[in-house]
Each structure stands twice: as C-alpha cells, then as structure tokens.
Amino acid sequence: MADVFGMKVLLSFALLGAAFVFAGNEEKVQEFFKSGHTNNWAVLVDTSRFWFNYRHVANVLSIYRSVKRLGIPDSHIILMVADDMACNPRNPRPATVFNNAKQHINVYGDDVEVDYRGYEVTVENFIRVLTGRLSPSTPSSKRLLSDERSNVLVYMTGHGGDGFLKFQDAEEVSNVELADAFEQMWQKRRYHEVFFMIDTCQAESMFQKFYSPNILAVASSRVGEDSLSHHVDPALGVYVIDRYTYHALEFLEGVNPGSSKTMGQFLQVCPRHQCISTVSKRTDLFKRDPDKVLLTDFFGSVHNVELLQDTIKLQNVTLDSSSTTCVKDSCKKKAAPKQTLQYAEQFPSPF
Amino acid sequence: MGLLTDTKQRQIVLRMILRYHQRLSILLYIVGLVWFLALAYRPLNAGTYFSENALLPGLVESDLPHGFPSLNTYTDLLKAEISKDKNRRAPKEWIFKQLQSLGLDTYRHNFTIKYPFKMAISQDLNGENIFAILRARRGASTEALVMSVPLRSAAAQNQRTSTDGGIALMLALASQFRKNTFWAKDVIFLLSEFEEVGVQAWLDAYHESSSPYVIADDLPARSGAIQAAINLELPSENVRYLNLKLEGLNGQLPNLDLFNLAVKLSRRESVPATLQHRRDPHDQESWEGYQHTLRTMLKMMWTQASGAPSGNHGLFHRFHIEALTIEGVHKKKGVRNVPLEQVARVVEGVFRSLNNLLERFHQSFFFYILPSTDRYISIGLYMPPFALMVVAGVLKALALWIMTHSDVEDTTDEKAPQDETEEEKSASGEGEQGEEKETDDQGDGKDKPKGDTSPLLKRQSSGDKSKEDTPEEEIEEEGEGEQGDLPDHLTAEDLADLEDQDFEPIAMTGVLSVMPVVLMSYLLGLMAYTAPYVLTNFTPGLKMKTADVILYGILAVFSAGLAYPYLMNRKTAHEDRIVSDWRLVKCVGLIVQGLTLFAVSLMNISLAFFMAAVSVPVSMAVKPTRNIFLRTILQLALLIVSPMGVLFIAAVANTTMHNSSLGLLAVLWQAIDETKQLLFLLLVDQYLFYSWTYTLASFAFLPTWLLFWAVPFCDN
Secondary structure, eight states, X not given: OHHHHHHHHHHHHOOSOOXXXXXXXXXXXXXHXXXXXXXXXXXXXXXXXXXXXXXXXXXXXXXXXXXXXXXXXXGGEEEEESSXXXXXXXXXXXXXXXXXXXXXXXXXXXXXXXXXXXXXXXHHHHHHHHHTOOOTTSOGXXXXXXXXXXXXXXXXXXXXXXXXXXXXXXXXXXXXXXXXXXXXXXXXXXXXXXXXXXXSTTGGGGTTTOOSSSEEEEESSOTXXXXXXXXXXXXXXXXEEEHHHHHHHHHHHTOOTTOOOBHHHHHTOSOHHHHSSOOEEEOTTOOSOGGGSBTHHHHXXXXXXXXXXXXXXXXXXXXXXXXXXXXXXXHHHSOOOOOOOOXXXXXXOOO | OHHHHOHHHHHHHHXXXXXXXXXXXXXXXXXXXXXXXXXXXXXXXXXXXXXXXXGOTTOSOOOSOTTOHHHHHHXXXXXXXXXXXXXXXXXXXXXXXXXXXXXXXXXXXXXXXXXXXXXXXXXXXXXXXXXXXXXXXXXXSOEEEXXXXXXXXXXGGGTSOOOHHHHHHHHHHHHHHHHOSOOSSEEEEEEESTHHHHHHHXXXXXXXXXOSSEXXXXXXXXXXXXXXXXXXXXXXXXBSEEEEEOXXXXXXXXXXHHHHHHHHHHHHTTOOEEETTBOOOSOTTSXXXXXXXXXXXXXXXXXXXXXXXXXXXXXXGGGTOEEEEEEEEOOXXXXXXXXXXXXXXXXXXXXXXXXXXXXXSOSSOSSEEEEETTEEEEHHHHHHHHHHHHHHHHXXXXXXXXXXXXXXXXXXXXXXXHHHHHHXXXXXXOOXXXXXXXXXXXXXXXXXXXXXXXXXXXXXXXXXXXXXXXXXXXXXXXXXXXXXXHHXXXXXXXXXXXXXXXXXXXGOOSGGGGHHHHHHHHHHHHHHHHHHHHHHHHOGGGOOOHHHHHHHHHHHHHHHHHXXXXXXXXXXXXXXXXXXXXXXXXXXXXXXXXXXXXXXXXXXXXXXXXXXXXXXXXXXXXXXXXXXXXXXXXXXXXXXXXXXXXXXXXXXXXXXXXXXXXXXXXXXXXXXXXXXXXXXXXXXXXHHHOOOHHHHIIIIIHHHHHHHXXXXXSOO
C-alpha cells in the first residue's frame, strides 16, 4: 500500500521516468519535496445572503478567481455562495459581480462553478463537506475528496461575532465546532496542511480554539474589532468588497504560478492603516516556517517539472522515518513495512 | 414582596403615603412635566441613526440625467393643460394618457363618498383615482412601493400647497423608472382625488376592506404587499425647503428609519429638510437652541395629538404601511430656492433605497417624538417622565383609598390623615373645620394604643354627625338649565336599586357607593358619542348648518353633564339620597384617569401628554369646599380642563398659531368658529377614516372628567 503511494509521488512529480540520483542534486530534491503535499483543495465559503451583503459574495468570488488562476481546478474547489447577486433584481448590471467600483474584473464571469448555493449553504453542509460525512448519493463535485497529502485552503467570509460566524441569517457555526471539524479532518487524514483565512468581524475568535496540527490561520480582525468594507460602487449602491480581502487580492494579483512569494509575506498583508482592523495570525500549530512556505502551496496547484540528468533516490515520505528509502525496483524486494497510517471509519460499511 | 406581606412594613409604607402624598404627588407631577419638556434638550435625547441596514441610504448615485429635461417638459405640458381648463383643475384625462403612453398598467378607480350626516349636500360625491403600476421586470411582483400625489384643483389650493410640481415630477420619474432595470418591487403611482378620502378609498379597495361612508369600487389590478409610500405635495416652482410630515391617523407615526431616509437623502442633495416648517437650530445645546427644539417638539406633538392625519400619508399607517409626505415649500423672496430637479433626485434616492428593502420596516422606532430632524426621543425616554406625571394622580388616589378605608388599617395610622388634612388646609389657605376627613366607622370598638388620638376622633365623629344633619349646601347657584332628559330617569331607577341595599347613606363606603356616579358619567359619555349622529338624523328640517347642529348638540349634552351633580343631589327622601363619599369618587376618578392616560399614551403619547399636563393638577386639587370663592375657582379650572374646554383651548391655540396679529377678542371670536370646525372635522374623521379621537373623548376623557366634576358637589 505504502510503497504504491510512494510510487505515486514519484510518478506525479517526476513524470519523466529516466531519473538518476546524484549527490549534487540533493538540494534540488529537498526543495522539490519540501512542502510534502501532492494536491491542493480549496473550500471557499460566503455565509451571508441579501443584497446589502454583495461584498461578501464579491469577496469569495475574488478568492475563487485567484485560486483558479493559480491552478486549482474547479474539481478541487468547493465554492459555497449563499446568495445569487448576479441575478438579484436590484443589480443594475445583471449577470455580473464586480469586486471594484472601476469594474476591471467581472468575478462572476465565465466558468464559475458554484457547488453549494443559496439555502444549501448551511452549517451542516459545511461541516459535512469538511469532514467528508456526506451521504453516498452526493455527487463528487460537491465533495472534498482530499487525503493526507492535501493542502487545503479554507476561506470564509460573512458576518461574525466573538466565537461564531453567522450562516444565512438563521444559524451560526461556533469556533469550537469549527476546531472539532478540523480535528476530525486530521484524524481522518483528510489534510496535510490547512491554511485557514477568514474575513469577518472579530475573525480572530474563529481560529482561537483550533488544536489540530498543521494549521496556519489568518484573520482580518482581532476579537472586539470590526472588519470593514473597502469601498462603495455608486452605480450599484452597495459596498463591493471588504478591506482585508481587497488587499489580499491586491497581493495575490501579483502572484503567478511560478512565483516564489511566501506565506510569510502574505501574512503581512493589510497593515492596520489599510485594514483599520488588525490582521491576526496563528502560526503555533503550523510546523514549518511560514517565511519558507510558498504561497502557491495553498493558493495554487503547482506541478513542478524539474529536468534532471541523474537518478535520484527518494525518501518515502509516507513511511516511518526509520524505514529506509528505496528506488522503484528495490522497494518490491523489501518486506512490506509496518502499516502506520490508516483511515478512520467514516460511514459504517454495509459489508 | 416583603412590603406586601409584612404588616409592619406595610404600615410604615401606608403612613408614609398618608403623610407625604400631597407633597410627593405635586413633586412627581412637576418633576415629570419638567423632565418631559427637558427631553427636547440635546444632551437628553438621542441622535437618529439607521437601524435597517438593507436601506443602504445614499450609497447609490442618481440615475437621472443632468438637468432632468423630462421634468421640465412635463411641467410645461401640465401647465398648458391646466390653463385649458376653466376651473384650473388637474387634467385627469391627460395624466391618464401620459401614464399609459409610458407603457405602465394604468387604471381608473372610482369611489363614492356618502356623507355621514344629513348635510346640505345630500347627494353622494363621486371621485376618481388614477393609478399606474410599474411592474418589476426581474422581481416577483409580491411587494410594492407607492408614490402618491393628491389631485388638487386651483380652488382648493388657497390653503394648501399646489401639487402640480408633484404630478410633473411623478410623470418624469415614472418615465425614468420605466427605463431602469433594477426594480425588485413594483412601483405604484397613485393620483388621488379629494385628499385623504381618495387614498382611503383606494387603500380600502386594495386591501378589500370596506367602509360604510367611502364606498370604493373593486380595483381592476393590484400588486403585492405595499412596503412603503411616499406622498408628494410639491409646487411647480422651485422650493426653498422640504417639509416632512409624519403624523398619521390616530397619532400613528411611520417607522423612524423612513423619516431618517428622507432626511439623509435631502441632505445629500443639499435640499434643506424641516420638521413642522422649522429648521434645525445651529447650536442645539444653547438656550436658544433648546427653545427652538422644544417648540418644534411641541408643534409635532400638537399635530399628533389631534389624531388627524397631517397629509395623505396618514391613511397608509392604518394598513401598517410606512408612509410620509414630502411637502415642498416655495418662498417668493430670496434666491436660495432649489430647483425641482434636486427634489426629484431626493425622491429617486428614497425609492432606490426602499427598493433595497428585504423586509417590512421593523428595525427602528414606531413610537417617538422628534425635536429636530436629526434627534429623536424614543418611547423609552419619554415614558418615565410621563409616568411620573400620571403616577402623581394615582398616588393621590392611593392615599384617598387608604383614608376612606382607615377603619381597616391599624389605628396607629389615625394621626396621619389628620396631618394630611392640616397640610391641605394650610396649602389652600383655608381654615374651616368642616373640612375634616370622613373616616367612617372608625370609632366603634377599636382599641386605640395612642391616647392622644381620641380627641381627634371625637371631633371627627362630631363632624360626621353635623354633616348628616346639615341639609344640602349646594343649592342652585346657577339655573338648572337644560335637563329633564332621559338619563335623569334612568339613573334615578338605577340608583334606587343600588340604594335599596343600604339605607344609611353614611355607611355606604364601598366602591359600590360611587357606582351611580360612575354609571351616570359613562351614560353621558355614550350620549355624547351618539349625539352627533342622532341629532343630525332628526334635525334636517331645522335648516341649520350641520356643523352648527353638531356643536349645539354636543354643547347640550355637555350641559347635561354639567348639571348632573345637581340632579343627583336633589332633595329626596332621606334614605333614597345618593350620598357618595367624595374621596371615593375622587379616588375612583383618579384611578380611571391614570388608566385612561396610560392606555392612550401607548397609542398617542402626545394626546396623553397634553391631557395629563392639564387634567392631572386640577383633578388632584379638586375637593368639596364651602368657600364659594375657592369652589368657583375649582369649578372654573375644571371647566377649562373639560373635553370641551380643552377643545376650545386647542381652537384658540390654532387660531393664534395661524394669525398671531389678532387681538384677544378677535381670537376668542374666531376660536368659537374654529371649535365648531374642529369638532366637525373630528367627527368626519371618525366616520370616514375611523379616527379614535372623538371616541376617546366621549368614552374616556368625558366620563373621567365628569367624575371630578361631581366632587365639588359632594358633601364634605
């Protein structure tokens, strides 16, 4: 099992089969596998509806646009949008959503795949998507099919308070529930690392209860602070984007798939004079140094291609550190290593 | 709880009430009144703000083209049309065609007014409203907004602003709105005839309710639930400022958010907005500023207290539709007038904000008073001082109740009433011995722990005796006037029934003993209520004006009311005589007054406040006395605070408000005419629009007042 996985890693990252290991390439290889993830997922949630919350829809669609541009495909994005602003009768520009009064980008342009919309955006559905406890009939486009090698970006926006985030004007998710959901994900090996990003009032409170490993979190405001909107589009008569997301996007627009910008830089986005609220971050659960983590580890799905002349010896990252690395051929000869990883039961199996 | 169960503590409380109630109730009243009036002072009230975040007021920029040429076109066309008509009436046919040519669903709505009284115009009056519905293209047509303009003919424009500008503006905005794609709600353009009556008919038809006097045809088409309505009274010239009228039927007010919205948008378009035609003072914290805001507040309360709608918007409130009137005021002098185009932008902005609404207005206040356009006094702020004013009377009632029931109490309390009486005496500057409290049955078989109270008791009982012996003091000082009516017989029977139970008049101390008086006053209230209808039915042959018939009819009933204490005190057989303890009458009166005022304050705080301000002090002071001078003063004061008196004062106030240059006599003379008019309007409002003011006056204020009127006639 594990060695099969090891092969997968090899296949996906070093597709050009003829690879030989030489000592000089050691550093490059280290660099290549530094992040430890093989796939990227994004869960983007707008929890609030109504015309006057246009900005939240614009927020989430802007992030959606960025992660898509940086390479995460629609199949790996779960987009939850609680209201349909493009078709709201109050929208003087039907079928568009703009995140800027200058209307540079129609973020509701071509090819937007909303997975959960309108009243489907509920706390229950959100938690089920994260933890994978969806009914068997749920189509795979609505599932977060991540695994222990997935880097997951979770972006949330809406109206929040100290310790909760409101969903749909009717219910809310608490920070404890959210922390437990992440723990469940961790126990079920549904992620490798999580970048949690939230733009709401008192946003910091939402990640304070997290206790699961490998989570990096950033929030637009501290407890007791409001997150503010950025500007109004006078032609629409609504606020079109929130400050934190606006500045985060400004940063993301300068990032391309091969960029070497780091998460550390991203966490510096939107200082107090721009946001008016204090951007708060949590790095204690995250094992790596954010300054050395590429932004594209979370915001993109980068399939590096490195052409090497030599065969390299790869370490099997899924096995215990004690176990020796092996090359494609030599692995088979060895006895199957002790299985250290297994998935927790999700649904009781009928068989 | 301890207060009620622990007898010792209760005694202390009772003693405190008995000892201090006089001073306390005067203090409460004054504090309440001063506090209430002080609410207009800026630091004591609160700044207005938007509670409803769906409104997004003023965020959207105007869609109207620069100069708004279609407005000018419509204004000119309308002027030309009006000049074609000899009577300079609003050209309904033309307006209808214009709306139709804009592509709106345009309809006529006919209604008939049946006059409630057999008035000079015996024929029914036919009216016609015009309305057009702009269907929201992308919406579900489940909600609607109304823009209404009254159709006024030149003849009616002497007193009121002309609405030509409003009609032109409505047509211009209709053509503009038609082009816009963002409507989530239908917009109904309503042009109503005969002012409020037309609106009433249309609303009745829209909601399929009916009225016996305004008979409305079925509507040919309708839209969804109406969320808000804006009524426009705009002249065709430039306006100096926009006056916002809020007061609706029965003192109902629109949600404060709607008012804030109108103020905010007029500020944005730099059109001054006023309340009661009064601009906000520059420095509200100064003494001048306070005087200014206080006057604005009182003016608003004055309008609200009448219970009559101050504009066409007032009828919408009945159906829980938030509505206000934007009245443009044109001043010939001065150059600071703003063109109608700016007003159009204000109205457009208001409608675009209303279009954003997701729910009915519910976030902000429905009960408030406004001292200026940017400050408000909520129900939470004005209720405490008002309650203090009314509680003053209730406290007095409590003290009186304790006094009349002092036999139930521990006799240690005996000292207290005596103290109180002395205070009363010294306060009124009167030293008569006959003024003693009637502490019935206290002498028999009670042990007195305090020896020094016994002389007092003797004196009191001797006072009682002497009273029993004394014949009636009040003998006809005034002619018995207009009586011999129905109620006299009725009550005599009723009272006889009651009296049968107890032959010793002085022994009747229960609440039962005042029932005849209470019953009597409510019967008179019923008479006053039905009098206008009955009288106008029976007197078509008199060839009098209806307003006159009503005034004199009501005056006759009122005089009967004035005379009823005499009638009840006529010399009859000793055992049949109705002797009511005046304290009990007053006590019941004060309690009923407190109840009434509190109940009214929840519907119409202004009416309740004015009634409380005038009636509470008089009702607290009223008592029987042998001093003719004092009694005359008391009766005069009572007459002034009677419903008729208050109506007359209101008429005087209205007259002086309208033309301040008149002399005193001229004012009084005009006030009589004004009273007649007010009374007539009250009744018309009652019949046509279901206004409660007259009903309240006849079933709540008049009976309560009659109870107090009876007090000086009681034995003391």
